[in-house]
Amino acid sequence: MYSSIIQKCPDCSNLLSFSGTHTNIIVCSHCFSTINKNKDGSLVKKPHFAIINNKGIIQAGTIGKWGKKEFTILGRFRAWFEESVFNYWTIAFADGEYAWLGEGYGIYSILTEYPKALQLNPSNLQADIGSRRNLDDTNDYILEKKYKATRFEVEGELFIPDNTVSTFRILEFSNETGKNLTYFEFGNGNIHAFEVVYMNFEDLKLQGLREYDNTGKTFICNSCSQSIHVKTFPYAQSCSCAACGSQYALNEVADFKKEKKAKPTDVIYIPIGSIGEIDNTKYEVIGYVKKEENNIYHSKWYEYTLYNHQQGFAFLSVYEGNWIFIRENCNSPVLINQNEKSFEMGNEPFQLFNSYSYKVLNAVGEFPYNIFDNEKAKAREFISPPEMWIQERDHKEGITWYFGKHISGRSVSSAFNITDMPPKRGVGAIQPIGYVNRFKMFLAALAGFLFLLLLHLAVNSVKQEKVLLDASYDFNDTSNFISAVTEKYVLDKNRSNLQFTIYAPVENSWMELSATLVNAKTGKEYSVEKGVEYYFGYSDGESWSEGNKRRSAYLKRIPAGTYFIQLDATRESSVNRINNFYLTITYDVPSSRNLLWSFFLIMLWIVGKYIYINIKEKERWSNSPYSTYDDE
């Protein structure tokens, strides 16, 4: 619990209420002066900027939850970096602890002071992006970002470790276990380490939010004198004139400075200002940009910048009619070795698909950061369809990760209610094609076989396999024909089969058996014929044989009843004729043929799927310089 401390504003004498001893800056609600509280408790007016306009949905008094701990938001400082702004809201927990809620661009995080971190000195802060160091007892950390805040503005009541400075530096580190540390340097070696935990907006369960109120920024185009309104300023820091294509980026004094002019002539399939819903979130299209790879391929693609006041910025990227929905994501992979071509994230393997630097050919609308100065940035795309991680690395801006997922053209068309879409060609980089890796296919085949086998065994374990007849029959010397009638048999199963196994010692001869099963009550007959033949000899010095002395025939699906069997056997009337044959009649036998055919049928799917996946994956990777498929 925290208790209020009431003091008087040194400027207008209005009462100021500090929620506790921890906070050290407050904005007077009466005169909007920014007041510092010194260590001795005295108050002094300080020329920090107070945030008057461009307010987001979070405000002092908003309450939320971090895990099980409830907190109240007291105020913020909004830091201006080279190409971005970011908010650090001071939050007070019910147990009297304080932390910061980091917020901006749809990224939310809780920052808590981390005294276990290695104490850095100012010379450590000169480290290069991508450098490694050990900062605590866990794995090595990679330096991913370095920023300098050129100024900051305040709102409400807040804590900042050194309230006398107007600038500070930040270094962001991450390690492979997903732990993130941020160091703030407030000058004179006053360095504080914070542990940073990233989360989604929904996880914070914020209540008491205010209406989104952002007046943006309006200025006049130097080229055509048209008015340009940047509605998501100060988060959008680059834009383009819709009338003449002049491109602008924010300079150090927060004015838009012209970069160059390039009037776009492309077809913009999703008009600027369109509103559409993706992943249950309404986004407004605020920008469109055409980009080109700086390599021999000169591949061109298009990106639509989307904005939602809770979720921040998102992008719809389209290449040859294949769409990807992309958002910046700080719960990202950490590559200790920056040349790695694969990694695992969430138990899914991601493979390097493409790497490139790029340039912006033309643009319409507004964009987060400065998109016109990224020609030195190197992008690397790692895919695990239908998902993708994109790493953008710049020696100045650091390492930024974006998470992309496939979205069908139909979903985009339906979300933004557009009928004219770019034509689709080939297989998209992360287009799902029902890919299944070989090991999983093997397991699936095995599971299928086992399932069928167990089912087959279960059904056939109750087969009677009852031998009705096991006899031999002799031919008369004077006749090549035998006719016989068996005794009556009771076939008691609702439906079953009879197997006739004939063995005849034929050698270069044949015999034929005809069997008729007669229902003793109804007279209904079922008959089957089977020939047995076996031939052998020598031809061109090699022996050959053809046929079989043992054959089987079946009567299938015979209904229950009392039956007798009429047998008629015929032998060949030659010198090789046989004298006798053997016959076994078995009732209710299993058929392994059914099981083998079933295996074959499911293997058709397995093999067909394997061939299909190979064809499609080859097509997918034909767009990648990292393909392991041979070119034909």
Next chain:
Amino acid sequence: MNLNFFSNRSPLFEFKWYIIIVIAVAAFMLYHDIPGGRMFTTSKTQEWKASGPGAHK
């Protein structure tokens, strides 16, 4: 584990058609196994009753 293999959140989603095929093949196999049938035979059994000849597989 989400066993609804038609939901794209299920780990079985990529096998949805395979599962359906296995179930269909299993049903087809049982259709033959239980009454003593044999799959895909070319021979036909001649059947005769008082109303005249016929055949069944």
